[in-house]
Amino acid sequence: MSGLELINFYVIPGLISGSIYALGAIGITLIFGILRYAHFAHGDMATLGAYVALGLVGSLALSPWVALPIAMAITALVAVVLDRVFYRHLETRPKILTVMASLGVALMLRSVVQVVWGVDPQVYSTGIVRAESYGGLMLRSRELITFATATGLVLFLMAFLRYTRWGKAMRAMSDNPELARLCGVNNEAVTRLTWVIAGALAAAAGFFLGINTELNTMMGWSALLAMFAAAILGGVGRVEGAVVGGLVIGLVEELSVLVLPSQYKMATAFVILILILLVRPQGIFKGKVL
Amino acid sequence: MNPVLVMHQVRGGYGDADILHGVSLTVNPKEIVVIVGPNGAGKSTAMKAVFGLVKIRDGAILFEGEEITGWKPDAIVRRGISYVPQVKNVFAEMTVHENLEMGAFLAKSVKAEAFERIYTLFPDLKAKRNALAGSLSGGQRQMVAMGRALMLNPRLLLLDEPTAGLSPKYMEQIFRICRDVRDTGVAILLVEQHAKQALAFCDRGYVLATGSNRHEGTGQELLNDPEIAQMFLGG
Numbered sequence: 001m002s003g004l005e006l007i008n009f010y011v012i013p014g015l016i017s018g019s020i021y022a023l024g025a026i027g028i029t030l031i032f033g034i035l036r037y038a039h040f041a042h043g044d045m046a047t048l049g050a051y052v053a054l055g056l057v058g059s060l061a062l063s064p065w066v067a068l069p070i071a072m073a074i075t076a077l078v079a080v081v082l083d084r085v086f087y088r089h090l091e092t093r094p095k096i097l098t099v100m101a102s103l104g105v106a107l108m109l110r111s112v113v114q115v116v117w118g119v120d121p122q123v124y125s126t127g128i129v130r131a132e133s134y135g136g137l138m139l140r141s142r143e144l145i146t147f148a149t150a151t152g153l154v155l156f157l158m159a160f161l162r163y164t165r166w167g168k169a170m171r172a173m174s175d176n177p178e179l180a181r182l183c184g185v186n187n188e189a190v191t192r193l194t195w196v197i198a199g200a201l202a203a204a205a206g207f208f209l210g211i212n213t214e215l216n217t218m219m220g221w222s223a224l225l226a227m228f229a230a231a232i233l234g235g236v237g238r239v240e241g242a243v244v245g246g247l248v249i250g251l252v253e254e255l256s257v258l259v260l261p262s263q264y265k266m267a268t269a270f271v272i273l274i275l276i277l278l279v280r281p282q283g284i285f286k287g288k289v290l
Numbered sequence: 291m292n293p294v295l296v297m298h299q300v301r302g303g304y305g306d307a308d309i310l311h312g313v314s315l316t317v318n319p320k321e322i323v324v325i326v327g328p329n330g331a332g333k334s335t336a337m338k339a340v341f342g343l344v345k346i347r348d349g350a351i352l353f354e355g356e357e358i359t360g361w362k363p364d365a366i367v368r369r370g371i372s373y374v375p376q377v378k379n380v381f382a383e384m385t386v387h388e389n390l391e392m393g394a395f396l397a398k399s400v401k402a403e404a405f406e407r408i409y410t411l412f413p414d415l416k417a418k419r420n421a422l423a424g425s426l427s428g429g430q431r432q433m434v435a436m437g438r439a440l441m442l443n444p445r446l447l448l449l450d451e452p453t454a455g456l457s458p459k460y461m462e463q464i465f466r467i468c469r470d471v472r473d474t475g476v477a478i479l480l481v482e483q484h485a486k487q488a489l490a491f492c493d494r495g496y497v498l499a500t501g502s503n504r505h506e507g508t509g510q511e512l513l514n515d516p517e518i519a520q521m522f523l524g525g
Contacts, residue, residue: 184396
């Protein structure tokens with residue numbers, strides 16, 4: 001197999017699914033860092049985002065790319081409401097209760113999607129899109145847009161966290177919540193902001209998963225393990241870690257097909273998760289130890 | 291001269307148990323007041339009570355004549371009191387400069403002079419402004435914590451054992467900075483383990499034991515009191 005084949009059939013798909021995992025993992029890592037619990041409904045939140053975009057494409061005949069930002073905004077709003085209704089009042093109880101509640105929310109979101117849109121796989125647009133050759137690199141425009149949009153969202157988020165007043169407040173809350181409160185940081189506002197970001201990015205992850213393959217109601221749930229593995233690999237609470245972790249998991253999954261039967265593809269994320277917890281539980285970028 | 295802070299017969303604690311059984315103290319403007327006493331005397335609790343971190347069941351706390359009993363910490367910060375906890379008092383994963391910015395979080399926009407004022411008080415920090423607070427030595431972290439607390443121009447600074455775990459050299463430096471801060475017009479109330487050194491440098495002191503007042507006076511008076519020397523200072 002030539003180098004170009006390796007890149008076209010393994011590395012590029014790996015980077016695409018890696019960017020998608022990264023978008024999901026950022027939300028997971030932010031929620032873990034700031035609110036201190038594992039959010040198991042994150043995958044199904046991504047599914048919901050993907051189907052909301054499908055709904056907009058179907059009912060308003062929008063281009064999928066126009067539907068994306070609207071779906072992100074709607075899912076962000078849903079995330080804030082879910083927090084209000086299901087997670088907020090568990091705040092003072094042991095965190096494991098919120099984790100279990102999120103498992104329930106996951107089932108609920110998936111059921112809503114199944115009731116509204118049905119259980120059959122669907123696509124945003126029919127027809128075959130041919131890959132174009134860029135000096136031997138075979139790329140589809142949707143792949144380029146996926147990669148560019150994911151990169152743009154990550155850079156925007158990092159700049160927000162680094163330079164803005166509320167971005168700093170989010171980092172402070174993740175770093176030292178007691179002291180952040182002593183500084184007058186409003187816990188509720190930071191929580192709401194965290195959900196807006198996590199919900200919007202989850203919707204983007206679901207949308208890109210759907211546009212690069214197909215939409216089905218289990219898509220988010222199936223990607224959840226890889227997203228968690230990415231967050232933990234990079235270091236919990238670290239946005240840059242979630243990005244690197246996502247890309248590594250995506251690449252390893254695709255490349256594993258070279259040496260393992262392809263039905264083990266999903267298991268590789270699990271193996272990486274176990275290895276990192278054994279060898280370096282704080283992750284690549286020294287996040288919080290679980 | 292009206293006192294900055296008055297605690298009058300404060301009783302309270304965490305949960306249902308009382309730790310403070312009627313503590314009274316006063317801090318006047320431009321004064322460094324130290325609370326000393328044996329372990330478990332309620333020193334830190336008395337200070338946290340001022341900052342709204344303790345459930346107060348009886349008594350009153352007045353700041354500049356206004357009753358602030360039962361206020362929430364952020365309201366107290368706005369009113370002009372800053373608090374430096376004993377441990378975990380910096381944002382370890384943020385830079386020194388960002389720590390100071392967080393200190394001024396309630397102030398929407400921060401003027402450059404505010405940072406200059408802090409960097410003048412703590413010249414060591416200016417060179418380290420872009421270093422992560424978690425990478426600094428214990429003494430420098432304490433300076434970051436104090437700098438953060440001073441960003442909003444408080445009239446009263448509460449310090450919980452600022453010299454705990456520091457070398458004698460840094461202890462001297464922290465005390466010296468406390469005097470500099472006081473001279474800029476900020477009253478300071480601090481809790482100290484190093485009773486001898488603290489009483490020697492403060493303006494006035496209170497000795498607490500089992501959650502109540504035992505002795506009070508100027509630092510020198512307390513140091514010269516043979517009973518206190520025996521009880522708390524090891525003879």
